Amino acid sequence: MSAIERVSKMRLTRRGFMAGTGAAALAAGFPMPALAKGPVVVGTWGGDYQELLTANFEKPVLEKKGIEVIHDVGNAPPRKTKLLAERASRRGTLDVACLSDIDMYEMSQQGLFDDVDMERVPNAKNIIKALGKKYAIPHIYSGKVLVYNPSKMSPTSFADFIDPKYKGRIGFADGLYMQVIESAALINGGSMSNYEPAKAALTELKKHDPKVYPSNETLAAALKSEEVWATVMWRARGFMWKKAGIPLATIAPKEGTTPIIFDAAVAKNGQNKANGWAYLDAMLDPGGQVLFADRMGYVPTVSNAKLPEELAKEIGFTEAEQAKFNTLDYDYVAKNNASLLEWWNKSFKG
Incomplete structure (x- = not known):
């Protein structure tokens, strides 16, 4: 599937989900659902990173909350291009953008992200102080x-x-x-x-x-x-x-x-910010961070994620x-x- 086909499918999935949910609500005599009921679209890398996001954060944390995740997969340059191209739009493609600290800083200078909402991201209180920033959460490093x-x-x-x-x-x-x-x-x-x-x-x-x-x-x-x-x-x-x-x-x-720090941020023009914040909070789950470290070797960014001593020596x-x-x-x-x-x-x- 080409990148264009993948994004087209992603957009149709979001529209289809919202349209179908809305129609069902109206037919039953209920009001339209809040936007947070829709899927959250996450711009991320593919391969191992995407697989581990799904296995360690999305399935164990977000699925329990009924949050559907759609991945917009690609390398950083096209993701940055998309964010910049859509900055004037009120309805951006991405709710959450995953980028390296270098790329995240560059995009933050364009005013593309909301500052981290500490009330909606309660796990952010455990972020190692040296890794924190106002416009994104550090996921792994x-x-x-x-x-x-x-x-x-x-x-x-x-x-x-x-x-x-x-x-x-x-x-x-x-x-x-x-x-x-x-x-x-x-x-x-x-x-x-x-x-x-x-x-x-x-x-x-x-x-x-x-x-x-x-x-x-x-x-x-x-x-x-x-x-x-x-x-x-x-x-x-x-x-x-x-x-x-x-x-x-x-x-x-x-x-x-x-x-190197890999960050995640909520797009200022994201269509589903509520679930975007929930996604960032899930990324800081200490259990998921330890599993991520054991599988992929990245050091946790939260102080309450405790690594086994031998693993800490090998990846630190x-x-x-x-x-x-x-x-x-x-x-x-x-x-x-x-x-x-x-x-x-x-x-x-x-």
């Missing part, structure tokens, strides 16, 4: 590391990926273009507020035939088959892939780790690694995202 096949190489820095002896053996997920650019900048004189030096480093790497895959899942398949030996990825993904039997190890690069970061965390310059990334993505598509991938 991890950190950017080097993921590699230890029988083939032992990198300590992104700079090792540019070594000609690894020609054709370095691969990236297309969706992590900004993280790859940042990594290249930091080993070539750049900073968290200046990614321009990345272009020279990645131009050099391009000479050695790096692979770019359309999704995390296709990258995982390439690592499993040993088509490629290393990548830049979240430690959580490395944990999940290793758990699935792919021969991998992870290391925080000597230039430092950059944390040591004090020494935390001391070298890089702090994102959200404003810089937001202002330069479009031009860097264009460079990635035309110059690095092209």
Whole structure:
């Protein structure tokens, strides 16, 4: 099914649900139902993330409340484009948008989200203070590391990926273009507020035939088959892939780790905000967060989600690694995202 067909089906499902429910109410002599009775439309990634949202939050928490969920699946760039294209509309396609902290900040600067309603999201009181923000809830977090096949190489820095002896053996997920650019900048004189030096480093790497895959899942398949030996990825993904039997190890690069937070927000023009807030509250359920961590390796964002000690050691970061965390310059990334993505598509991938 194409993206257009999927969204068309989604819209028809919402209309059909509302029309059918309304007709039944009128026929029975009851007033029209509140908008909260309709499905909540969630813009999210597909694959493992969507599967775990359904298994750990939607089925155990939302289904009990009678809340139907419709997923509008895709990568972040088209989801951001949709939010921007619909900002003048009173009836947006999405009720909830899931984005990385970088993308969420960029979209928040356009005034696209309501501030988190603490009364409607009671689990928000347990959010780890350092991860909180007014326009979104933090769902899960991890950190950017080097993921590699230890029988083939032992990198300590992104700079090792540019070594000609690894020609054709370095691969990236297309969706992590900004993280790859940042990594290249930091080993070539750049900073968290200046990614321009990345272009020279990645131009050099391009000479050695790096692979770019359309999704995390296709990258995982390439690592499993040993088509490629290393990548830049979240430690959580490395944990999940290793758990699935792919021969991998992870290391925080000597230039430092950059944390990644995956957020969720309610669209200001969402058609079903009531169930949107219920969805955000479900995402902060401590039981679901622990299950998410055990399956996918992302660290919980709420203080009442307690991980087993061994799991916490495997997916978390040591004090020494935390001391070298890089702090994102959200404003810089937001202002330069479009031009860097264009460079990635035309110059690095092209």
